[in-house]
Amino acid sequence: NAGVTQTPKFRILKIGQSMTLQCTQDMNHNYMYWYRQDPGMGLKLIYYSVGAGITDKGEVPNGYNVSRSTTEDFPLRLELAAPSQTSVYFCASSPRGFSGNTIYFGEGSWLTVV
Amino acid sequence: GDSVTQMEGPVTLSEEAFLTINCTYTATGYPSLFWYVQYPGEGLQLLLKATKADDKGSNKGFEATYRKETTSFHLEKGSVQVSDSAVYFCALLGDYGQNFVFGPGTRLSVLP
Numbered sequence: 561n562a563g564v565t566q567t568p569k570f571r572i573l574k575i576g577q578s579m580t581l582q583c584t585q586d587m588n589h590n591y592m593y594w595y596r597q598d599p600g601m602g603l604k605l606i607y608y609s610v611g612a613g614i615t616d617k618g619e620v621p622n623g624y625n626v627s628r629s630t631t632e633d634f635p636l637r638l639e640l641a642a643p644s645q646t647s648v649y650f651c652a653s654s655p656r657g658f659s660g661n662t663i664y665f666g667e668g669s670w671l672t673v674v
Numbered sequence: 675g676d677s678v679t680q681m682e683g684p685v686t687l688s689e690e691a692f693l694t695i696n697c698t699y700t701a702t703g704y705p706s707l708f709w710y711v712q713y714p715g716e717g718l719q720l721l722l723k724a725t726k727a728d729d730k731g732s733n734k735g736f737e738a739t740y741r742k743e744t745t746s747f748h749l750e751k752g753s754v755q756v757s758d759s760a761v762y763f764c765a766l767l768g769d770y771g772q773n774f775v776f777g778p779g780t781r782l783s784v785l786p
Contacts, residue, residue: 602778665717
């Protein structure tokens with residue numbers, strides 16, 4: 561059972577480049593999330609989705625875009641990479657938002673912008 | 675809005691010492707509460723959870739009790755091991771919330 565799968569695991573980008581972080585889950589979860597974790601800091605929510613075709617901004621959405629065309633996939637796009645986007649990115653998913661649901665994380669994507 | 679506050683780290687303990695990591699929350703209604711652990715180089719993993727007041731979550735020797743009167747969910751372990759060295763995150767999911775809210779994390783280092 562794969563759970564939440566993120567790719568790539570490591571990436572170095574130059575300022576101004578674009579890239580997409582891929583995220584796939586095989587648990588048929590409706591809710592999916594993208595978080596970033598800066599060194600020594602907690603998680604900040606970038607975007608989330610409550611189902612296919614529906615996305616919403618989180619706490620720190622600037623510089624990012626998402627789409628949710630299927631239940632399984634929730635890619636995160638960086639259009640013009642900036643050094644401030646150097647971070648670890650975690651994709652996560654959870655079942656429909658009833659109380660007590662656990663959130664399942666991918667293993668993370670380490671992104672450096674130089 | 676909902677929020678989670680954790681004690682600031684890092685916390686450094688000797689092996690077999692008692693551990694407490696404080697967590698308090700602000701939320702309307704009756705949130706579910708979680709502790710997640712992040713080992714070096716890995717993603718977050720669920721450690722334990724509690725879904726209603728006075729529930730005790732437990733796993734791998736760790737425990738936390740959902741105290742609504744003090745809005746707290748403190749993490750405890752009676753005897754820590756070197757392998758417990760990690761970052762611990764307290765989190766909540768609100769009654770009608772769609773988003774999990776995480777605390778900033780507390781780094782624990784256990785020395786042999």
